Amino acid sequence: MMKAFIKNKYGGPEVLRLEEVEKPAVKKDHILVKVYANSANPVDWHILRGKPFFARFTFGLLKPKDKILGADFAGIIVEVGKDVKLFKAGDRVFGETLKGGAFAEYVSVPETECAKMPLGSNFAEMASVPTAGLTAFQALITHGKLIKGESVLINGASGGVGHFAVQIAKAYGATVTGVSSSRNVDFVKSLGADKVIAYDKENIHQHNEKYDLVIDANGNLFHDDYKRMAKRGATIGFTTMIHMITLLLQKAISKLPLVQFTAEANTKDLNTLATLIEEGKIKPQIERSYSYKQIPQAISYIEAMRTRGKVVMIWSHKKS
Template identity: 35%
Template sequence: MKAIVQERFGPPDILELVDTDRPEISADQVSVRVRAAALNPYDWHMLRGDPYVARLMGGVGLTRPKCRVAGIDVAGQVESVGADVRGLRPGDEVLGFCHGSFAEYARTTADLLVPKPAGLTFEQAAAVPMAAVTALRGIRTVGRVRAGQRVLVNGAAGGVGTFAVQIAVALDAEVTGVCSTANVDLVRSLGAAHIVDRTREDFTEGRERYDVILDNVGNHPLTRLRRALTPTGTLVANGGGSPGRAFGAVGSMLRVIAVNGFVGQQLRTILPSAPAGPTREDLLAVTALIEAGRLTPVIGRTYTLADTAEGVRHLERGHARGKAVITVP
């Protein structure tokens, strides 16, 4: 099969399209014929092996990549199932988490897959798992958004942001989206009641105060983010930092956790959305919103499997619109 592999840590140029063996499955695993896979910041962190502290945490690999084949988000068809798998059979169309999804075939466990909503293409379905689950956790689980609350999403036009705006709207919150001029119409179309054009104004310097802020960007100091919250408001920090830093987003999150115990506001973080975090219930919750017409994936760019490295470079440059998706014929 064709697959994108990385033999060492480094920039996108080290990614290679090669012929390799199909992954074998154990009794509790599922083989998926990949039709599309999505790109995430998670992928470039796995590619570069940063932040360096993440190597010590066990998920990346210490001196070389833990996973030779890249990719985590998947949409496709079940190819085969292990002897102990129930509820899935060959031919089922699914989406979910699958290590090694930048390939024609990948393997995972049944609990990390859910049925693909019939109204979605494979490309749209691949855009869902990590970004939509992260948005769900940030808005509903961690942020605990309720009807009538004022919610601000920083980075509203990105992969997580586009889902977060829609989820907050579905919860009947009054949503403000922060984005660039080029994305104002997109964010408004997702249901945001108010737009802050980040190229013209800084939401942390305004008079508005928000009950919940989901920060997907990390481009403001914690003190200024707190200034934009109500006295009892909740900040949900989702990342920040950049490739190549020793601590990256981990350092930003540790600062949030350290300050939380000394202030009246609630300062929270979202743990990295690798398969150890999200649950099948999370995936089912976002697909239920999709089937109800409350959630629609936004795809900014698509790439072929051979062009995966260019897709990662695009993501690393920042300010991506919606999701970038790899198509696998």
């Protein structure tokens, strides 16, 4: 048996219950990880609330199909399936599972959704990497096709995805302009941004500078903003359903290269992020750390959309 946060219905963090459940079985291509830390992401509260509604066709129409919430984790492998080739028991790993199950003492995941933790790293910082780090990396490199010397605008530069995007873009040789609130300008500059626009002092929807690539990690840019500022763009999220539908319809009839995507967990990209961390080129910034018993409070905090860096939840107080 193990402890896990269970959701039997859709709703806010208050519907989560810490219960004793069966430890997951290990499939032939899976690894069983003892979880030492998690991080919270917007996807967690979207899944928890069943919003937007069409997502329920994947996660369960009337009630959640998968009872245990959580995507990001870091921990130690305690068992491997018979077909697993990349890992062995005792390996320290980090990864994500968008099928849920990570907010628990143990999680069973395909080996292709994990990577080994870099030397010198700890569980808390590596649990903060998977969803946000992969989203930032794939927005910039996989879909954004960023090359050295290009200029990048990162909207939402102080948040979970944005703070990784600033560092990754700099690591790949870009000139980076970040967009954040005034209170986060110094934070974004400390990440390596060459310039920071405070959206509460300058209206980003009227900003006229041109960039090779525009990344929207905040989810509030319109198609006209991309046309005005970007040679190409990548959008990660949306503020409203109307905004999403409008942008996707305009994207369909536009010649502007604009990608909307959901990050894919894979060992190759996780290994790249691990290398960048080991080399000191990116560093996860943790704003708040909670006990695993406070996972509902952590989700409430990130739902307010004012996070600077990442929020993590710790399952063990042992040295990592």
